[in-house]
Amino acid sequence: MxxxxxxxxxxxxxxxxxxxxxxxxxxxxxxxxxxxxxxxxxxxxxxxxxxNLLAQGLLSGQTRTVGLLTSDMVGRFGIPVLLGAENAFGAGEMAVLLCDARGDAIREQHYLRTLLSRRVDGLIVVGESTNPRPSITKDVPVPVVYAYAPSADPADVSFVPDDGGGARLAVRHLIATGRTRIAHITGPTTYKAAADRAEGVQETLEEAGLAQAGETFYGAWSQRWGRLAADMLLLNDPGIDAVFCGNDQIAAGFIEAARERGRRVPDDIAVVGYDNWEVLSEETRPTLTTIDPDLERLGHTAAQHLFAAIDGKATPGVHSMPTRLVIRDSTAPGIPDTPWQVSRGGSPP
Amino acid sequence: MxxxxxxxxxxxxxxxxxxxxxxxxxxxxxxxxxxxxxxxxxxxxxxxxxxNLLAQGLLSGQTRTVGLLTSDMVGRFGIPVLLGAENAFGAGEMAVLLCDARGDAIREQHYLRTLLSRRVDGLIVVGESTNPRPSITKDVPVPVVYAYAPSADPADVSFVPDDGGGARLAVRHLIATGRTRIAHITGPTTYKAAADRAEGVQETLEEAGLAQAGETFYGAWSQRWGRLAADMLLLNDPGIDAVFCGNDQIAAGFIEAARERGRRVPDDIAVVGYDNWEVLSEETRPTLTTIDPDLERLGHTAAQHLFAAIDGKATPGVHSMPTRLVIRDSTAPGIPDTPWQVSRGGSPP
DNA sequence: CTACGTTACGAAAACCTTTTAGGTTATTTC
DNA sequence: GAAATAACCTAAAAGGTTTTCGTAACGTAG
Missing domain, CATH: 1.10.260.40 (lambda repressor-like DNA-binding domains)
Known part of the structure; x- marks a missing residue:
């Protein structure tokens, strides 16, 4: 030993x-x-x-190591991205140095220095919301790729989920199932994700010649807000037949409150969530149709582009990653496979 | 650049x-x-x-890097442990090389080799259940610490949550609030965590001169099983006044089903969960009293002991880490702070 | 037998840092 | 004024690997 x-x-x-x-x-x-x-x-x-890889690295100048700088690993969204990235790296011969700055800029600087001291070949920066974050690219002599939270500098390489596209997917699905009075409940206005999704809702409804049922209801990303919004909405505007919620928690709260008020889901009101957080989306009753932002794939793709950037083939710009519609019972009760169906019951095992 | x-x-x-x-x-x-x-x-x-830390490391033989080998990062329990460990390392000047073997022994061997090639100073192995896992300590020329899943070799250094103690905490709390007919619903028998908790329940009830209400109900770790078990239990044994659930999902399902059957929580039946998974425990109605296994602290402690082991001061054996009782409304409705209260409403912000 | 090409191997430099053992001053002590 | 000391600095080695270049042996053609 x-x-x-x-x-x-x-x-x-x-x-x-x-x-x-x-x-x-x-x-x-x-x-x-x-x-x-x-x-x-x-x-x-x-x-x-x-x-001894140290000796090899000293000589070649390549450490076959990348730094993974996350701003907040506690949050839900960083993890899948990180997972996808680790996955992509592990497949090659790369190793990942993990640093969690916990949202602290000072700490981030510190980690950045140690990572550079360790001569990482590249950096992947994963954020906790889709709001743009400060660029670090120019302070750093190696390629950098941003995942989930884009860099504020559009010349950098960023990968973000296509929130507008996700909203479009959701609304089109609702329209396809015959709904016409569609409301939108979402999180705080400070989140770019909320704004992007709301915009996607607007556009898609207009394209279909429909008007949104009520304005967009901004609130918190919580089940509590879902319940509250449901109470308000069902009281003020009893005619709505569908609601697209900004995340699965809001949707779960909405479903619960709607049921208590005697509305049947999906018969009276169809509900679509966002995130495909399976602990919720598979446990609501009925189970929840939702948008899966496919974050693991986003992380994977970001990692692959970091490879490319290390090899000198960078692809600057903000890349929008497609989302997936996961259809469950809250919009389509017991209907067997239908043409418009994208995927059912979440990702394959 | x-x-x-x-x-x-x-x-x-x-x-x-x-x-x-x-x-x-x-x-x-x-x-x-x-x-x-x-x-x-x-x-x-x-x-x-x-x-250049590579050059320094080559010279000193110390890389100030540890390998973090996780068997399944997708699962819920590995993440907090990992987080606590990263936290402990980041505080020093250590860096963490992250490897997710995804439960595959072959992949684990592969990662092990590359980590050794990179001359890590130590290894921390985090598992996904509390069932013992094969030891790798003898194959490796650096100290190893196991977190969450203990090594099958008792001479190794392992840190596991004290499941028996958690169960005791839960049952004592129920007894302290005046409950006497206490049932236990939990996950599959194949999980050591389920068995340990069930044993803790038994012992604590016996100490108090009480008999368990019904045998232990083993099932799945799911909300669905919680609902099903609630239906069975409330039908067969209508006299029970408390239930300790093996995790928060089961507890959430139980609460939901109990409410639908007209039982008031906590007035008629008190409910205690396990894990303090806040997305559930703070969103059930009423909010859920639960056991917090304090996994982040477990990870932190494991990391600190790895430090010690690297310095030659190992502490062999399986170390049981204490859990915390988090009291919410499912056992103590609106009662203001009381002496037996350990902590309220989860961890501080 | 000489000239040359091929094959197989070895010596040494390079990567970057720290440490050890000396070496050069300046300052003190007798 | 010589010798001993202190303070400061330098040259060189070490750590493990890869690569470049040199060399030796051998065979072949002239």
């Missing part, structure tokens, strides 16, 4: 060759005789030799 | 001293004149010099 680890010098000595030859044999270079190579390989196996 | 990074040689040249002197000046060694030191420091600042 505390035995010194074998170096290539040890391997070379055991094989009876020079370190240069050992290196070539181990790395598959071709000016080494087959028998010699086997000798070296056997020696390496016997000593369970593993090349 | 692509400009070569400054080395200590550049700094020394700019300051007009040798690299040795520059190194001493930068590292606060004391055989260097104050004026010379300032000269070096200015030069370093001007070039925004940052020491």
């Amino acid at each position: 505390t035995t010194r680890r074998a170096t290539i010098t040890d391997v070379a000595a055991l094989a009876g060759v020079s370190v240069a030859t050992a290196s070539k044999a181990l790395n598959g270079r071709d000016d080494v005789r087959a028998t010699t190579r086997q000798l070296v390989l056997d020696a390496a196996a016997q000593l369970s030799f593993q090349p | 692509t400009t070569r990074r400054a080395t200590i040689t550049d700094v020394a040249a700019l300051a007009g001293v040798s690299v040795a002197t520059a190194s001493k000046a930068l590292n606060g060694r004391d055989d260097v004149r104050a004026t010379t030191r300032q000269l070096v420091l200015d030069a370093a600042a001007q070039l925004s010099f940052q020491p």
Whole structure:
């Protein structure tokens, strides 16, 4: 356990060759005789030799390591992005240095310095909301990719979920199922995601020649607000037959309150959520049709583009990542597969 | 952006001293004149010099990096542990290499190799359930600490939540509030956590001279099972006045079903959950009294012990980490602060 | 037998930093 | 005025790997 680890010098000595030859044999270079190579390989196996990546990195200037700088890992949205990214990196030979700045700019600076000290090959910055965040690209001698929260500098490489598109998907689905009086309840106005989705709702309704039922109801991202909004909405505007909620919590609250007020979901009112947070969307009654922002894929794509950027092939700009409509019972009770169906019951196992 | 990074040689040249002197000046060694030191420091600042940690690590044999090997980051429990650990490391000068083996032993081996290749100073292995997992300690020349899932080898260092203690906390609380007919609904028998909690329930009831209401109801960790079990239980055994649920999802389902059957919570039946998963425990009606396993602290402690182990001060054995009772309205409606109260409304902001 | 090309291998430099062992001044002590 | 000390600084080695270049052996053609 505390035995010194074998170096290539040890391997070379055991094989009876020079370190240069050992290196070539181990790395598959071709000016080494087959028998010699086997000798070296056997020696390496016997000593369970593993090349010191520090030494390799020192020499090559490439550490095969990227820094993953997250602003708030506590939040729900950073995790899937991070997961997708880690996934993409792990598939190659890259390793991920994880740093959680916890929303603190000072801490972020600190982590940034240590990451650069460790000579990471690139950085991926994942934010906690889709609101733009300050760019760090110019302070840094390696490529940077922003995920979820875009950089404020449009010349940087950012990947964000297509909130407008998600809203369009939701509203089109409601229209396709025959709804015409559609309301929208969402989170705080300070969230760009809320504004983007509201805009998507507006546009889609106009395209269909429909008017939105009531103005957009901005509130909190909570179940409580969903219930409250339901009470207000059902009282003031009893004719609505569908509601698109800004997230699954609001939708869960809405469904609960609607049921208590004697409205049947989906028969009287169809409900669509957002986020596909399965602990909610699969446990409401009826289960919840919702928009899946596919954050894991977003993280994966961001990581792949970081690869590309490290290889000098950057793709600047803010890239909108498509979302998926997940149809469950809150809009389409027991209807078997239908043409307009995108996917049912969440992601495959 | 692509400009070569400054080395200590550049700094020394700019300051007009040798690299040795520059190194001493930068590292606060004391055989260097104050004026010379300032000269070096200015030069370093001007070039925004940052020491190459690879070179340092190569020399010292310490990389100030630990590997964080998680078996399944998708799950809910790994994340807080990971978070607490990252937190503890970030406070020092350690960095965390994140690897998600996704429950695959092959992948775990692969990651293990690359981590060792990178010469990490230690490893923390976080599992996804409290069931023991295979030990890797003997395959590895650095200290290893297990978090959440203990190592199957009792000589290793493991940190697990005290499930039995959590159950005791819950049942004592129910008894303290005057309940006497207490039932227990929990997850699958295959989970050690479920078994440990059930055992804790048994013991605590016996100590109090009470009998458990019905046997332990094993099922799934789902809201659905909570509803189903509620229906069964309230039908067969209408006299029960409290139920301790194996997790918050079961508890949420139970509360919902109980309400529909006309039982008031907590007046007729008190409910305690487990996990303090706030998206549920703060959104049920009434809000849910529950056990918080304090996983973040568990992760933090595990990380600190890894530090100690790296310094040669290991503390072998399986360490049970205490849980917290979080009292909300499902057991104590609107009662103001009372002596037996441990904490209210979850962790402070 | 000489000239030359090919093949297989080794010596040494390079990457960047820290540390050890000396070396050069200036200052003190007798 | 010589010797001892202190203060400051430098040269060189070490850490593990890859790469470049040099060299030796061998075979082939002239």
